Amino acid sequence: MSRWRPILGPAAAGLVLMILSHPRVAQSLVGWLGEAPRRALGLDYLAALALHHLVLAGGGLVLVALAGLGLGIAATRDGGAPLRGGIDTLAAAAQAVPPVVVVALALPILGFGGPPTLLALLCYGVMPVLRGTVGALEAVPREAREAATAMGLTPLQILARVEMPLAAPAIVETLRTALVLAVSTAAVGALAGAATLGTPIVAGLQNQNMVPMVQGAAATAALAFLCDAAMLGLAALTRR
Amino acid sequence: MAQGLSSDPRVRTARGTDSGRIGAILAAIAFLASLYGLPLLRLAANRLVVGDPVFAEGNFGMEIHAAAGLVVAAVLIFGGRRANLGGAGAVTLLLTAVALLALGLGATAADLISGEPPAARASLAAGAWLAFAFLAVALAIAVARAGRSWLGPFSIGAVLLFLIVAGRAGAFDGLSLAVELRARRDTVLDAILQHALLSGGALVLGVLGAGLLALWRRGQGFVEMLVGGIQVVPAVALLGGLVALASGLLHAVPVLRAAGLSALGPFPALVGIAAYLLLPLWRGLRLALRAPDAATLDAATALGLTPGQVLARVRLPIGAPILIGALRVAAVQSIGLATLGALVGAGGLGQVVFDGMAQFAPDLILLGAIPVIGLSLAVESGLSRVERAVRRHAA
Known part of the structure; x- marks a missing residue:
């Protein structure tokens, strides 16, 4: 039971925020804050936005995971040493370009909607995953690898049967951070016209309409916490 | 220089084949590919539309080709055994290449819009941005190989100073970015x-x-x-x-x-x-x-x-x-x-x-x-x- 405990906090936070995004609750909350409780967003519209948000963030996570894991595995092979030197520098450089800026810069080239958001997800997510993967694979004890070689396993078998299982918990942890980043970046994508839970926040801020803004903010945060809880669950499964 | 060579402890950088050298060669190849393969500028009727691509072939003066030559020369210097001397030489060549490329782009942009209506804009295109990015990568590698900690800030300062002085002199006035900056x-x-x-x-x-x-x-x-x-x-x-x-x-x-x-x-x-x-x-x-x-x-x-x-x-x-x-x-x-x-x-x-x-x-x-x-x-x-x-x- 104890290995499921870390999930409780984020899951509870997610559920509370989900209730907060309900039209009735958000309306009375805004009324209680002293603003005029105007029309709220319907549940079905909110659910459609949440689904699109999740698809965008999930798609981004898949791309980020493929690129980050692939490059991370390549960089930790024997011939990959030249790659490793540049990774930290590149990671620092990528961090200097905030997702909003990537979305903004990609807007004239890729147009409105999902594509600039996906590009921002990739730019911002790949380097942390790559760095995490390299760290996780380098932390695999040398003895384990040597023992596998002595048993006559091929390099590919060593990767699949020894290195990846040993590195799995750390890699899942990296992917958890990447998913939270992806949910956050997808919300920023609303600025480029992607229909996500960020859309009511941005529109509400522009029109001074507090109810949809509170709903959007609570729903976005709820989605992030629930994704976090799901990845923590996955991490608990890999740790065993 | 000579005393720096003997006192520098980084023997590692003096090896013939290391990751820095491979990285420099890759950066140079990518630089040449983006310089000659992608559009360097886009000429548009106004600031809001995406313009027609302008390639290096036939549209640019000698500056662009000279910059390409300098980058090739800089990478050849990396082959030398004296890495820190070669690094310092390469930094000089690459900085000159940055300046030439910027001047060439500015001059061609001014040429392009001189015969057009006032709303026309010449903006930097993918090739130019990538060329500058790969030049920056090559410069970073060269600075690291030169093994002097002041060379990095010095290079950045030199580039900034050059851009400001040349910009004040009007060398980039044809570029849309400079027009936008002047307005705001x-x-x-x-x-x-x-x-x-x-x-x-x-x-x-x-x-x-x-x-x-x-x-x-x-x-x-x-x-x-x-x-x-x-x-x-x-x-x-x-x-x-x-x-x-x-x-x-x-x-x-x-x-x-x-x-x-x-x-x-x-x-x-x-x-x-x-x-x-x-x-x-x-x-x-x-x-x-x-x-x-x-x-x-x-x-x-x-x-x-x-x-x-x-x-x-x-x-x-x-x-x-x-x-x-x-x-x-x-x-x-x-x-x-x-x-x-x-x-x-x-x-x-x-x-x-x-x-x-x-x-x-x-x-x-x-x-x-x-x-x-x-x-x-x-x-x-x-x-x-x-x-x-x-x-x-x-x-």
């Missing part, structure tokens, strides 16, 4: 100042908050959950929530409104940004305070130091590199997050970016984006230098 110089300068104030203020607020949280000994488990939980909340959502809370607070305590606070503006942005900085700062502070080992602390106590003196003379000096590392991470995050501050009306460079998005004007977006990236890179490299210096000093 004051707005952009104000935005840079606002951005610096916003991110700096949030950093100060974050340091104060992290310090208070670290002082609360009993509640560290709760604090960890709190600052970790904030990281999960997407920034757009946190800012929205803070605006709602601030407006509620202003309704409950109207005196605050009289004091000049408002629900939109820098107030929620500062609090929101600072909230994200709590995690790196609090974690850094805790690690830094725990950095000295038990024997050192025992010795300090045995010498008769009071707890306050132990903190000031033992814990903080030993933990200083960790603290500065945390400050570096937080400062870079702060500059990036401040871009979103414009969403709640806090101004800054994000406002320029959002204006550009609203008008669909790529060069206006760039005008806001380039200073953000420049600020973060400057803070990142500056503070990591301080971090290394303090670490050497402590060791």
